[in-house]
Amino acid sequence: MISAASRAMLAALALAAATVTAWAQDFPNRPLTIVLPYPPGASTEQVARMVQPILQERLKQPVVIENKPGGNGSIGTMFVARSPADGYTILLTTNALMTIVPHVQAMPFDPLKDFVPLTTAIRGILGLAVNPNVPAKNMAEFIAYAKANPKKVHYGTAGIGSPQHMAGLLLNREAGIDLVHVPYKGGAPAANDAMGGHIQAVIATISSTLGQHSAGRLRIIGIGEKERFAGQPDIQAIAETVPGFEATSWLAFYAPAGTPKAVVDVLNRELVFALSSPDVKKKLFDLGLPAVADKPEELDKRTREDHKLWGDIARQMNVRAE
Missing domain, CATH: 3.40.190.150 (Bordetella uptake gene, domain 1)
Structure with missing residues (x-):
């Protein structure tokens, strides 16, 4: 047999639930x-x-x-x-x-x-883009270039702790290379310095670098998705060269x-x-x-x-x- 206190508690819970439901049905007002x-x-x-x-x-x-x-x-x-x-x-x-x-x-x-x-x-697709003077047309060539020039290949990002920064660290670890991180206060100034040749590469969302890629001012050579992006099928996924790589x-x-x-x-x-x-x-x-x-x-x-x-x-x- 349910006690009076239990009945009161159940009634209060039912009332609260009904109140929340009614309030939610009125959302937003x-x-x-x-x-x-x-x-x-x-x-x-x-x-x-x-x-x-x-x-x-x-x-x-x-x-x-x-x-x-x-x-x-x-x-x-x-x-x-x-x-x-x-x-x-x-x-x-x-x-x-x-x-x-x-x-x-x-x-x-x-x-x-x-x-x-x-x-x-x-999804903000991350891409590795290089200055056109970098002798690498794809990820395999870029990794070989980085291995031949340890601690001399610099990549810019939107800052310490950004997804771009972490993607670079992950690439270093998985590809066995030693890219040097250069943090900026945003992706735009990093891309500008890559175009100007002050740094060799930039990791940024491709939404911010596709224009420069199309104009030949930067060359996107790989993206951090598991597979190629249907909107830019000519750009390879980094995972094609570095198996299992994914940075999103x-x-x-x-x-x-x-x-x-x-x-x-x-x-x-x-x-x-x-x-x-x-x-x-x-x-x-x-x-x-x-x-x-x-x-x-x-x-x-x-x-x-x-x-x-x-x-x-x-x-x-x-x-x-x-």
């Missing part, structure tokens, strides 16, 4: 904000601007895009972590902030505890931890719809940023696996922010 922890012009903004009008039309609410750069991405990220867990403030960020940077420097958030995954937005970059949406599942489901559904629309998919594909649009549990798995992978590599290679 005011503007939403997508926070970007980077300055204007980054790939996060490109993606946010593409999904914004579709979300507004579908949700019947304004969607505000707000850049909150600073602290190597920690300011905007922490802002979302401390926001109410109601689905009205969400984060669009890079895998670097969620899976790499916390292993390289102290950050004021825990990527695995302070956020709930919504969906992976895109991605952008994903997260909400503060504690956001109700019903709200997460709404946000996932609408973000996936926007990212999967033919116009958005084509625009992203043409930029070398293929859409992913997966389920929250898939992003959770991706986040945890990459967090462990890059954490292990950061420790093995003793990578620390300067």
Whole structure:
């Protein structure tokens, strides 16, 4: 026989569940904000601007895009972590902030505890590009060139702890070479120095180097995907020369931890719809940023696996922010 106290507890739980369900069914009833922890012009903004009008039309609410750069991405990220867990403030960020940077420097958030995954937005395909004067037309020739010139081949990246930096470290380890890392405050200045011959190579998303590749100012000789990218089938995957090599970059949406599942489901559904629309998919594909649009549990798995992978590599290679 159920006691009076038990009946009261069950009734309270049922009421709470009903309240959450009713509240979630009313979601959203005011503007939403997508926070970007980077300055204007980054790939996060490109993606946010593409999904914004579709979300507004579908949700019947304004969607505000707000850049909150600073602290190597920690300011905007922490802002979302401390926001109410109601689905009205969400984060669009890079895998670097969620899976790499916390292993390289102290950050004021825990990527695995302070956020709930919504969906992976895109893959940012990483490519190794060289100055045209480098005598290497493919990865095999580049590796031979690097082995013949140990510690003399310099590669630029968007900074210490970036996916590009870690890709270079992984290439050193797997190919048995000794490229020298040169960190920049972004991929653009690194690419500019590679074009100018100040460094021999740059690792960057191909979305930022395809123009220079097409113009002959840089030569992309390999990408970090398991297989060749259908949008640029002439560029080989590094794994064709270095078996098993894979280094990926991605952008994903997260909400503060504690956001109700019903709200997460709404946000996932609408973000996936926007990212999967033919116009958005084509625009992203043409930029070398293929859409992913997966389920929250898939992003959770991706986040945890990459967090462990890059954490292990950061420790093995003793990578620390300067």
